[in-house]
Amino acid sequence: MISLSLSELSLEGALLREWAVSNGLGSYASSSVIGMNTRKYHGLLVAAKSSPAQRVVLLSKYEEGLEVNGEWADLSTNSYPDAVHPKGYMNLMEFRYDYAPTFVYKAGEHGMLLKRVCMVRKKNATLTSYTLMGEESATLKVSPLLSGRNAHADGGRIGWNAIADANGFHAAKPHSIYVRANGKFSKDEKFYYNMQYEHEKERGYAHSEDLYCPGTITIRLEKGRIAHVLASTSEMGIEFAADAIAKEHARDAQMLKLYYEKSGIAKNDFADALVRAADTFVFHAGSEYGIVAGYPWFGEWGRDALVSLEGICLSSGRYGLARKVLLRYAELAKDGQIPNFIDEKGVAQYTSADAAMWFLNAVHAYCAHTQDYEFVRKNLWETCKDIVRCSIRGNGLVHMNDDGLLKVRDGGSTWMDAKVDGKAVTPRFGKPVELNSLWYSNLVVMTGLAERFSENKNASVYMEAAHACRESFARYWNTEAECLYDTLEPCSVQVRPNQIFAVSVPFSPLNELQQRMVLSSVRTQLFTPLGLRTLSAEDKQFVASYCGNQKERDLAYHNGAIWPFLLGAFADAHLKVFPNSESTVLRMMMGFDAQIKIGCVGSIGEIFDNKTHAPVGAASQAWSVGEILRVYTKCRKATATDAPSWKASPLFEKSKAQMIQKWSGMR
Structure with a gap:
């Protein structure tokens, strides 16, 4: 369990720390650790409709107060222009997070009020539970505040047609919502004007909203008894x-048990947090399973899902889930392409040049973990062959040149895809290095699978293509810089982290000396214990800080921001160049021990800022969690100890305390 003390529950702490839980449908509940919404995306019931990308903020929050022995105490905290009111955070004693967030408030002179927020699995419903401890009785007043807008939309003012019931209310317009409680509802319609969202203000967006309040629920609390409010x-x-x-609590316990049984490592809070965080990204829509790219604003992205699949599904022993996710993307494959993302209407958008390569890589990971080749042969093999066939012949995104290397048709189709005014910020035309690293490795994998499935003719084709790719891959070598070019045709000398995949992929196109030199270059110019920078600080295009409005942030997104998911590839490369270095890799990742108490508590965010090393971007990201969980599990299993080894090494000589202080984001 993760616990935050009083010193971490200040107004300033609210901007640094938040929480998020999901329901397995792509819906979520989220807020800051003091209950003050700091994002327009925050809400106690943010419901996904036909797609995880199509979410509506229904219930923004509850305005809460407690009366004990005639004395009133506010529990809520809100931000208004030039004011914070009420100041319920001053009565908050502790914040806990295990499978759900728990708030511990002071109640009277000797008591406590425990509040827990949980989502009902596979239902768009949030249950908030209150338990009084240490006092005989108290009166709790809860006023629901409703929004009703699309999660991405700017705040405004939306009216509701709330109809009172004995213990709550319901409304059909603008959306369906039911609020029920173990108490009495009194209708008293009004608006809470000018609620401010500080994170949106920092990001250069409209940051004010009026919230509709239909009335107040009054609940009589008795010592030790649980009272609920359900939305x-x-x-x-x-x-x-x-x-x-x-039942969800029991499922959570079983999920953790499975992880520890499969991994063989000792139970610990860090692994608990990552396994639980990984589960929040899994969604089930109809008969299909998928992985949400991140919270609070991402929907389903193919590349992200396939990169994170090994950590989220396979490292945690959820092989059945892995099969379902792979089946989904096999069904979505078209012309050898895997969707980049699924839009708000549920329509697949095929704009990623490398998602198909990550699909093949994920199939290899599945085979490595399960040895279930028969499933691959029956269900995925035709898709795998089609990806290779279409890549060789060419499709709308990539085509193989005579030299055996893949060339992209759109410079904004790799993972570095930020655009400003419709133009790629980091245009990577020609032959991106990571795309062809994956291409070579996947051709070797396909050769092995074809031989296993007695398709010797295909095996010969794949082997020949792999040989041609490796021969031509030598052109990526930058002799002067002793690393790899980022792209060919045109040739880019920028030092970016994409070259690390040439070392980390299961079958590297580089020789051992080149692998060592690439690792050294990336470590020297791009490595931080929270991830890899997207561009060397020595480059004139390097942007030191990810801040400002949308345009300013997009310019920094792939030109300096730190991405945690890249640490997975760096770790794999390190283990390949320095065998049996699992203890060193664990030491590299020690900053995340502290980091899971900053940003989205219990999770890992999308990116980190270069200057402050604070989490920025999306609060909780699937491939960040998946890759750190994957590497952590692999290394802990290999070291077979109850605790990580933080021994000094020539590469990472600082003490654990020094590393955490420098990189955790605490200032």
Whole structure:
């Protein structure tokens, strides 16, 4: 369990720390650790509709207060222009996070009020539970504040047609919502004007919203007894929801048990947090399973899902889930392409040049973990062959040149895809190095699979293509800089992290000396214990800080920002160049021990800022969590100890305390 103390629960702490839980449908509940919404994306019920990309903020928050022995105490905290009111954070004693967030408030002179927020699995419903401790009784007042807008939309003012019930209310317009409680509802319609969202202000967006309040729920609390408030998009009983939450708790325990049984490592809070965080990204829509790229604003992205699949599914022993995700993308494949993302209408968008390569890489990872080649042969093999066939012949995104290397048709189709005014910020035309690193490795994998499946003719074709690719890959070598060019045709001498994949892929196109030199170059110019920089600080295009408006942030996105998911490839490369160096790799990652208490508590965010090393971008990101969990599990399993070894090494000589202080984001 992760616990935050009083010193971490200040107003300043609210901008640094938040939480998020999901329901397995792509919906979520999220706020800051003091309950003050700092993003327009925050809300206690942010419901996904036909796609995880199509979310609506229904219930923004509850305005709460507690009366004990005639004395009133605010529990809520809100930001308004030039004011914070009320200041409920001053009554917050502790924040805890295990499978759900728990807030511990002071209640009277000797008591405590425990508040827990849980989502009902596979239902668009959030159950908030309150338990009084240390005092005989108290009166709790809860006023729901509703939004009703698309999660990406700017705040405005939306009216609702709330209809009062005995223990709550319901509304059909503009959206369906039901709020029920173990108490009495009194209708008193009003708006809370000019609620401010500080993160949106920092990001250069509109940051004010008026929230609709239909009235107030009054609940009589008794010592030791749990009272609930349930918000849902369809009629649902409180007892049903509470029972579902109890089953979810049991599922959580079973999920952790499976992880520790499969990995063989000792139970610890860090692994608990990452396994739980990994589960928040998994969603189930109809008969299909997928992986949400991140919270709070990402939907489903193919590349992200396939990069994170090994960590989220395979490292945690969830092989059945891995099969379902791979099947989904095999069904979505078209012309040898895997969707870059699924839009708000649920339509697949095929704009990624490398997502198909990550699909093949994920198939290899599945085989390595499970040895289940028969599943691959029956369900995925035709898709795999089609990807290679279309890549060789050419499709709308890539085509193989006579030299055996893949060339992209759009310079903004790799993972470095930020655009400003419709133009790629980091145009990578020609032959990106990571694309052809994956291409070579995947051709070797396909050769082996074809031989296993007795398709000797195909095996010969793949082997010949792999040989041609490796021969031509030598052109990436930058003799002067002793590393790899980022692209060929045109040739880019910028030092970027993409070259690390030429070392980390299962089958490297480089010789051992080149692998060592690439690792050294990346370590020297791009490595931080929180991830790799996207550009060398010595480059004139380097942007030191990820801040400002959308345009300013997009310019920094792939020109200096630190990406945690890249640490997975760096770790793999390190283990390849320095065998049996798992203890050193674990030491490299020690900054995340502290980091899971900053940003989205219990998770890892999308990117980190170069100057402050604070989490920025999306608060919780699938491939960040997946890659760190994958490498952590592999290394802990190899070291077979109860705790990471933080021994000094020539590469990483600082003590654990020094590293955490420098890189954790705490200032």
